[in-house]
Amino acid sequence: MDWRLLVNAIVTGLAIGAVYGLIAVGYTVVFNATRVFNLAQGDLVMVGVLLTFWALNVEHWPQAVAVAVVVVAVPTLAFVEERLVVRPFLRRPGDNIGWFISTLAFGLVLETVVTLLYGNRPPVAVASPLPKSAVHLGPIATTPQLLLALATLVISTVLVEAFYRRTWLGQAMRATADDREVAALRGIEPGRMSMLAFAIGGLLAAVGGYAVAPIVYADVSIGLTYSIKGFIALAVGGFGSIRGAIVGALAIGVAEQVFDVYADPRYEILAGLGLLMVILAVRPTGLFRTAVAREI
Amino acid sequence: MTTEPPALAVTDFSTGYGPMEVVHGVSLEVGTGELVALVGRNGAGKSTLLAAVAGVRRGPTSGRVALDGEDVSGLRPAAVFVRGLALVPEGHRLFTSMSVEENLRLGAFPWRRGDRRRVDDGLSRAYDLFPDLSRAARRAAGDLSGGQQQMLAVAQALMASPNVLLLDEPSSGLAPAVVDRIYEAMFRLRDTGHALLVVEQDLERALRSSVRTYVMDRGAIAVAGPSTALLDDERVPAIVRGTAAFDHDQ
Ligand SMILES: Nc1ncnc2c1ncn2[C@@H]1O[C@H](COP(=O)(O)OP(=O)(O)OP(=O)(O)O)[C@@H](O)[C@H]1O
Ligand SMILES: [Mg+2]
Numbered sequence: 001m002d003w004r005l006l007v008n009a010i011v012t013g014l015a016i017g018a019v020y021g022l023i024a025v026g027y028t029v030v031f032n033a034t035r036v037f038n039l040a041q042g043d044l045v046m047v048g049v050l051l052t053f054w055a056l057n058v059e060h061w062p063q064a065v066a067v068a069v070v071v072v073a074v075p076t077l078a079f080v081e082e083r084l085v086v087r088p089f090l091r092r093p094g095d096n097i098g099w100f101i102s103t104l105a106f107g108l109v110l111e112t113v114v115t116l117l118y119g120n121r122p123p124v125a126v127a128s129p130l131p132k133s134a135v136h137l138g139p140i141a142t143t144p145q146l147l148l149a150l151a152t153l154v155i156s157t158v159l160v161e162a163f164y165r166r167t168w169l170g171q172a173m174r175a176t177a178d179d180r181e182v183a184a185l186r187g188i189e190p191g192r193m194s195m196l197a198f199a200i201g202g203l204l205a206a207v208g209g210y211a212v213a214p215i216v217y218a219d220v221s222i223g224l225t226y227s228i229k230g231f232i233a234l235a236v237g238g239f240g241s242i243r244g245a246i247v248g249a250l251a252i253g254v255a256e257q258v259f260d261v262y263a264d265p266r267y268e269i270l271a272g273l274g275l276l277m278v279i280l281a282v283r284p285t286g287l288f289r290t291a292v293a294r295e296i
Numbered sequence: 297m298t299t300e301p302p303a304l305a306v307t308d309f310s311t312g313y314g315p316m317e318v319v320h321g322v323s324l325e326v327g328t329g330e331l332v333a334l335v336g337r338n339g340a341g342k343s344t345l346l347a348a349v350a351g352v353r354r355g356p357t358s359g360r361v362a363l364d365g366e367d368v369s370g371l372r373p374a375a376v377f378v379r380g381l382a383l384v385p386e387g388h389r390l391f392t393s394m395s396v397e398e399n400l401r402l403g404a405f406p407w408r409r410g411d412r413r414r415v416d417d418g419l420s421r422a423y424d425l426f427p428d429l430s431r432a433a434r435r436a437a438g439d440l441s442g443g444q445q446q447m448l449a450v451a452q453a454l455m456a457s458p459n460v461l462l463l464d465e466p467s468s469g470l471a472p473a474v475v476d477r478i479y480e481a482m483f484r485l486r487d488t489g490h491a492l493l494v495v496e497q498d499l500e501r502a503l504r505s506s507v508r509t510y511v512m513d514r515g516a517i518a519v520a521g522p523s524t525a526l527l528d529d530e531r532v533p534a535i536v537r538g539t540a541a542f543d544h545d546q
Contacts, residue, residue: 174391185383185385186452
C-alpha cells in the first residue's frame with residue numbers, strides 16, 4: 001500500500017471532519033445554553049448548502065450575495081425553530097426530552113420543504129470561488145476547497161471560544177446552562193439566551209454550509225446524515241466541550257477516509273461508530289471530560 | 297403625614313404547583329433595616345412563597361408584591377431582580393462550572409453596559425464582606441466548600457445592591473462557625489439599610505436574630521409578631537416542630 005494514499009486520506013478526512021466539526025460545535029453552543037440537542041443542525045447545514053447551490057448555480061449571483069443570503073436565511077430558520085418547537089419545552093419545569101422529537105421533526109420538515117422546492121435532482125457539485133487546481137504541501141496534494149473547510153472550522157471555533165470566555169453574553173449563556181433558574185434570578189433572561197444560542201448555531205450552520213458546499217454534493221439527504229455524524233463526534237469528544245467536539249469530529253472524518261481506502265466506502269458509517277465504541281470503552285465520558293459531562 | 301411604604305409588602309398572596317395551591321393568602325412586610333424571619337415545618341410552603349415572590353411561579357398566582365410601594369406582581373424573575381429584590385434559593389445554587397469572580401460579575405449582569413463602576417464596587421463589597429472569596433477568586437465555584445458556596449451565593453445576590461434580600465435556609469448544612477459568619481454578614485446588611493427576609497429552620501436562632509417572625513403552617517401564616525414576644529409563645533414550637541405523625545422528610 002502506497003503511504004501517500006494514506007496521507008491523502010488523512011488530509012481529506014480532516015476536511016470532511018471539519019464539516020462534522022462545524023455541526024458538532026453548533027450542537028455544543030445550543031446544548032450549553034439550553035440542554036437541548038438541536039437534531040435539526042445537520043438539516044440547517046443542508047439548507048445552507050442548497051441555498052448556496054441555488055444562489056450560485058441557478059441564479060448565478062455573485063459570491064458575496066450568496067454568502068449574504070445564506071447568512072441571513074439559515075439563522076432565521078434556527079430562530080423560528082427555537083420559537084416554535086423548542087421554547088415550549090424549555091418553559092416546562094423538570095426534565096423532559098420533548099425537544100428530541102420536536103427538533104428531529106423540524107429537521108424532517110426542512111427536508112420535506114426543500115425537496116418540494118428543489119425537486120428530486122441528482123446530486124451536483126456547487127461552484128466554488130476558489131481555483132480548482134491542487135495545492136501541494138510537500139508530498140501532500142489537496143484542494144483549496146478542503147483547506148477552506150478546515151479554516152472555517154478553526155476560525156469559527158476560535159471565535160465561539162472567545163465569545164464564551166470574554167463577553168458578558170457568552171458568560172451569561174454558560175450561566176444559563178449551569179442553572180437556568182438562578183440565571184433568571186440574576187437578571188439573565190433565559191429565553192433570550194436560548195434565542196441567541198440558536199442564532200449562533202444557525203450562523204455556524206450557514207457559514208459551514210457555504211464553506212463546504214463545493215466539497216459535498218447538493219442533496220437533501222445529507223441533512224440527517226450530518227446530524228447523526230455530528231452527534232457521534234460529540235459522543236467521541238465528550239458532550240459540552242467545544243474542543244472535544246472538534247477533536248471527535250476530525251477523528252471521525254479521518255477514520256472514515258482511511259476506512260474508505262482499506263475497506264468499502266459503502267459502509268463508511270461503521271468507521272465512526274467503531275471509533276465511538278473504542279473510545280467509550282476506554283473513556284465513558286468521551287475524550288474531553290467537562291463540568292457538563294461530570295453532572296450527567 | 298404620609299407613611300413610607302415598606303421595602304417589601306406581600307399582600308394576600310397565593311401560589312402553588314400546577315393546579316395545586318400550596319400557599320394560601322399570605323401577607324407579610326419587611327421594612328428597610330429589618331431582618332425578618334419566616335419559620336415553619338418541612339413542606340409548609342416557605343420556599344414556594346419566596347420563589348414566587350421573586351417571580352419564579354410554577355402555578356396560578358394571585359395577590360400583590362410591592363417593593364417600596366411599586367407593584368411588581370406578575371413580573372418575571374429577571375425584572376423583579378432589576379427592581380431591587382434578590383432571592384438566594386435553598387442549597388447554595390451557583391454557576392458551578394465558572395470561577396468565583398465570574399459568578400460574582402454575573403450577579404450584576406443587567407448593569408453590564410456603561411456601569412463598570414457598579415460591577416467593580418460590587419466586587420470589592422463582596423470581598424470585603426467575605427474575605428474567603430477574594431482568596432478563592434479564580435477557583436471554580438463547584439470546587440468550593442459548602443460554607444464558601446453559601447457565602448458566594450449571598451455575595452452574588454448582593455452584586456446589584458438590591459434593597460430587599462430573600463434568603464432561603466442560608467445556614468442549612470453548614471458548620472456552626474460558618475453559620476455565625478453568614479449571620480454576621482446578614483446583620484451588617486441589615487444595619488446598612490437592606491431589608492432581609494430569612495427562612496431559618498433553627499427556631500431559636502430565627503427568633504433571636506430577627507425583629508419579627510412569621511410562622512407558616514400548611515401554606516398560611518399561623519402566628520406573627522415581634523420575635524421577643526414569640527420566644528415565650530408555646531404555640532410556635534408546636535407549629536414548627538409539629539407532631540411526629542405529620543413529620544416528613546422533604
Ligand atoms: N416541584 C414541586 N412540585 C409539586 N409540589 C411541590 C414541589 N415542590 C414542593 N412542593 C410541595 O409544596 C409544598 C411546599 O413545599 P416547600 O418546599 O415550599 O416547603 P418548605 O416550607 O420550603 O419546606 P422545607 O422546610 O422542607 O424547605 C409541599 O407540600 C411540597 O410537597
Ligand atoms: Mg424550603
